[in-house]
Ligand code: BV8
């Protein structure tokens with residue numbers, strides 16, 4: 031059933047009484063901007079699933095194919111804008127004394143919307159890293175050459191994103207855990223809660239005493255353990271949540 035007004039009022043009252051709010055977002059928050067999610071029916075690219083291509087093995091085996099995948103996403107993202115869900119989180123950040131936004135998305139739409147205290151757990155599609163000299167640079171060229179090379183040493187560039195089977199940046203992970211351990215309320219928006227370690231953050235927040243509210247089109251594996259589930263589109267529900275805060 032869709033989220034009813036009582037649930038929205040309840041979630042809003044938890045937010046207004048919170049000093050520290052942490053939000054965790056996944057692909058679902060960008061769906062209404064036109065960004066395909068990973069596990070939805072729109073999650074295929076030329077018959078491949080992102081999970082088949084977002085791996086170091088796929089890149090080692092066929093770097094051109096993997097770069098074609100990321101170039102396709104870069105070209106798509108270059109024309110897309112944040113949606114009202116992203117904007118609502120910018121408003122929320124302005125209202126809450128201590129606010130952290132942890133995202134699993136690499137689409138840069140939170141930054142584009144104006145979010146400041148942003149933790150990009152899985153990196154960012156507009157940042158590249160040299161596989162030889164490790165130089166990290168922001169590069170918004172669309173499209174990049176099929177096998178882009180490092181301007182410093184000529185080495186092969188790769189997207190600065192965390193692939194499946196790769197460790198997350200320890201500093202970024204620590205910042206995400208700290209924001210999870212210290213919050214009074216956590217919003218979990220548009221994630222299927224499948225990918226670790228991001229998926230564990232909601233339970234860690236719950237275990238330390240935070241109230242955890244899920245915003246998603248459908249229930250997830252964690253819904254029954256959370257305090258409240260607002261079922262519906264993030265682009266419609268988040269603006270209602272922050273209205274009048
Ligand atoms: C790690 C960047 C330690 C790349 C991403 C076997 C072998 C190797 C590893 C593993 C393994 N089994 C498990 C693992 C661990 C693995 C993992 O969790 N795998 C999963 C698939 C089981 N994790 C890792 O490998 C991580 N590293 O563990 O390191 C280690 C190291 C070595 C060996 C062992 C351990 C690294 C994971 C990071 C992967 N990189 N992204 C890129 O984007 O190209 S993950 C990528 O997928 C996204 O970043 C995101 O995190 C994830 C997609 O999930 P969601 O965001 O939730 O999106 P999804 O489509 O699934 O769901 C959308 C949701 O939105 C749905 O619920 C839908 O209902 C909802 N929705 C849709 N529309 C709306 C909406 N809600 C509201 N409004 C709407 N309009």
Ligand code: ZN
Pocket residue numbers: 160161162163164165180181182183184185
């Ligand atoms: Zn280099």
